Amino acid sequence: EAGVVQSPRYKIIEKKQPVAFWCNPISGHNTLYWYRQNLGQGPELLIRYENEEAVDDSQLPKDRFSAERLKGVDSTLKIQPAELGDSAVYLCASSLVAGTREQFFGPGTRLTVL
Amino acid sequence: QKEVEQNSGPLSVPEGAIASLNCTYSDRGSQSFFWYRQYSGKSPELIMSIYSNGDKEDGRFTAQLNKASQYVSLLIRDSQPSDSATYLCAVNRGRRALTFGSGTRLQVQP
Numbered sequence: 001e002a003g004v005v006q007s008p009r010y011k012i013i014e015k016k017q018p019v020a021f022w023c024n025p026i027s028g029h030n031t032l033y034w035y036r037q038n039l040g041q042g043p044e045l046l047i048r049y050e051n052e053e054a055v056d057d058s059q060l061p062k063d064r065f066s067a068e069r070l071k072g073v074d075s076t077l078k079i080q081p082a083e084l085g086d087s088a089v090y091l092c093a094s095s096l097v098a099g100t101r102e103q104f105f106g107p108g109t110r111l112t113v114l
Numbered sequence: 115q116k117e118v119e120q121n122s123g124p125l126s127v128p129e130g131a132i133a134s135l136n137c138t139y140s141d142r143g144s145q146s147f148f149w150y151r152q153y154s155g156k157s158p159e160l161i162m163s164i165y166s167n168g169d170k171e172d173g174r175f176t177a178q179l180n181k182a183s184q185y186v187s188l189l190i191r192d193s194q195p196s197d198s199a200t201y202l203c204a205v206n207r208g209r210r211a212l213t214f215g216s217g218t219r220l221q222v223q224p
Contacts, residue, residue, distance in 0.1 A: 042214025105157040
């Protein structure tokens with residue numbers, strides 16, 4: 001069974017530029033999560049989708065971040081414009097159902113903002 | 115107070131020894147508890163999940179949960195150099211996403 005797929009794996013951009021990350025969850029997984037992980041810290045939730053509905057986006061900086069999950073499968077996370085503090089690893093995870101079941105992570109996208 | 119607390123380490127153990135990793139959490143309503151292993155430059159990999167008080171064993175790994183003390187631990191028996199990584203404790207409640215600790219770095223010395 002294929003795991004969570006993310007692209008690109010690495011991205012280097014200048015500040016104020018836009019950037020987008022793509023995620024395809026494990027087949028059949030209804031719940032999709034975007035996390036951000038800073039160096040030396042655990043992942044922190046940005047947004048959670050159940051099917052195509054964003055059910056928890058309270059930690060998403062909405063002035064510059066946006067996300068979508070059309071058709072309830074793959075998802076895109078966008079930052080516009082990027083700031084130096086956005087440098088981090090952006091992780092996508094999925095689970096069969098929301099809540100107590102295990103979440104599986106993709107390889108992540110390492111973003112460097114110069 | 116952080117929601118999930120872990121000692122950052124590094125925890126250094128000799129090869130073949132038992133490594134003991136600990137985690138405390140603040141939300142008494144937490145229902146599910148997970149341990150993830152993260153190698154440097156890689157994403158977190160799920161190694162154990164536990165949902166009820168007591169011990170759960172899987173190969174060389176044992177997870178222990180004590181909800182009254184709000185404490186979760188992971189024991190790694192016969193530690194190998196390949197176990198050297200950062201171990202992340204994560205908890206959640208209901209339909210929420212995971213809340214992670216900052217991780218404990220484990221070093222297994224050959």
